[in-house]
Amino acid sequence: MSHAMDVLPYAVAAWLFAVGLYGIASSRNLIHLVGCLSVCQSATYALLLGLGYRWGSVAPIFYDHPPGTPAVDPVVQALVLTDIVVGATLTALLLVLTVQVYKRGGSLDPETLRPMRGGRTPDSAPTSGSKAAP
Amino acid sequence: MSPRARLALLAAAGLALLPGAAATLGGLPAFGSRIAEYGARINALVPGERHVANMVSAINFDLRGLDTLGEEFMLLAAITGTVVLLRGRRGEGMTDRAMRRPGRAVRPQTEAVVLACRVAGVLTALFGLYVVLHATVTPGGGxxxxxILASATLLVYLGEGYVGWRDAVRSHWLDAMEGGGALLFALCGLxxxxxxxxxxxxxxxxGxxxxxxxxxxxxxxxxGVALAVTGGFTQLFLEFMEETRAADGPEEPGEDSA
Known part of the structure; x- marks a missing residue:
């Protein structure tokens, strides 16, 4: 195996992270931003699974193969499982915040986000003027 | 900050971090050459020590069970936050009946869709149960x-329509599953x-x-994990779906305190 293959999975992880980060920084839509964050997170899957892989090894499940067969690292696989669960719930939470932002401001563009005021009703907050008047 | 300035800042930060990142990537062990000693020890010892074939489950539920307990409560907290944010706006009184927006057409499903969903829904649920129950033997787990079980409930929605789905999926059952699953895990510790x-x-x-x-x-x-995940994710589907039913006109005054 060539030297390029030695670092390719790590380079893929770095590339995914960079692309996701660029998407977050340049995003003009909060839903797109949440998607970009998921891309960033995929980089961690690629990195962790790449770190735990070994050529010629089986999955760390000793059902078809007897115990003792060379297997890949199960610790990073458990970590990736945690990672995916955290990512899914985090995405849901962020999408809910997006829904709330849209309801308050009527826009999904992060550029139009303004700090929230202390007012309890929309009428007392002069900045919520973009809300459609009835 | 303007988008252009922000991208320039990102590029500068990227350039500053690039040497470190390159050095780190170069310093990692070559891909596929070896695995960490901890993982190798687990592969060697756990089948004999714990009588399980699935090492990932053994790590999640036994060797690092405490971490999974933390993850379980993180899941609970994130879903609770989601539900509170959505429901706080909508009010809790109407959570158990299907709301319909006036004026929105209700299209009946074609028989082919109903049949496909009834067949696939049962099969998906069975497969989900299989994956849950064989956690320690074959790939899978709670x-x-x-x-997968939560996805099966979505097939009920697709086949039976929203009203049928709400009749089948009760919000307080989901709450009980979610909290009860976490409780079961905590009791396993205590x-x-x-x-x-x-x-x-x-x-x-x-065994x-x-x-x-x-x-x-x-x-x-x-x-416990399977209960919490099934309940939690179905709860998420339910709350998001309910959101599409909420009226999108101007809200009544006094409802805006959330």
């Missing part, structure tokens, strides 16, 4: 199976202490290697 063992120590009989009933306490913890 997290994976729980998500009950061994009553018999003088350590927190989360595997005190149940370990036979490669058998459905292997792994002792892991099976109970796995069940």
């Amino acid at each position: 997290f994976q199976g729980g998500v 009950v061994p202490m009553l018999v003088g063992a350590a927190f989360l120590q595997n005190v149940l009989p370990l 036979t290697f490669r058998d459905l009933f292997s792994g002792g306490l892991m099976l109970v913890e796995n069940l």
Whole structure:
């Protein structure tokens, strides 16, 4: 195996992270931003699974193969499982915040986000003027 | 900050971090050459010590069970936050009946869709149960199976329509599953202490290697996780779906305190 293959999975992880980060920084839509964050997170899957892989090894499940067969690292696989669960719930939470932002401001563009005021009703907050008047 | 300035800042930060990142990538062990010693030890010892075939489940539910307990509560907290944010706006009084927006057409499903969903829904649920129950034997476990089970409920929505789905899926059952699953996991930690063992120590009989009933306490913890994940994710679907039913006109005054 060539030297390029030695670092390719790590380079893929770095590339995914960079692309996701660029998407977050340049995003003009909060839903797109949440998607970009998921891309960033995929980089961690690629990195962790790449770190735990070994050529010629089986999955760390000793059902078809007897115990003792060379297997890949199960610790990073458990970590990736945690990672995916955290990512899914985090995405849901962020999408809910997006829904709330849209309801308050009527826009999904992060550029139009303004700090929230202390007012309890929309009428007392002069900045919520973009809300459609009835 | 303007988008252009922000991208320039990102590029500068990227350039500053590039040498470090390149050095780190170069310093990692070559891909596929070796695995960490901890993982290798687990692969060598756990099949004999815990009688389970699935190392990932053994790590999640036994060796690092405490971490999974934390993850379980993180899941609970994130879903609670989601539900509170959505429901706080909508009010809790109407959570158990299907709301319909006036003026929105209700299109009946074609018979082909209903049939396909009834067949696929049952099969998906069965597969989810299989994945949950065989956590210690074959690939799978409470997290994976729980998500499959939650997806099966979405097929009920697709086949039976929204009203049928709301009749089948009760919000307070989901709350009970979600909280009860987390409670079950916590009890798995506390009950061994009553018999003088350590927190989360595997005190149940370990069973036979490669058998459905292997792994002792892991099976109970796995069940707790499956309950919590199924309940939690179905709750998420329900709350998001309910959001599409909410009126999008101007809100009544006084409702805006959330």
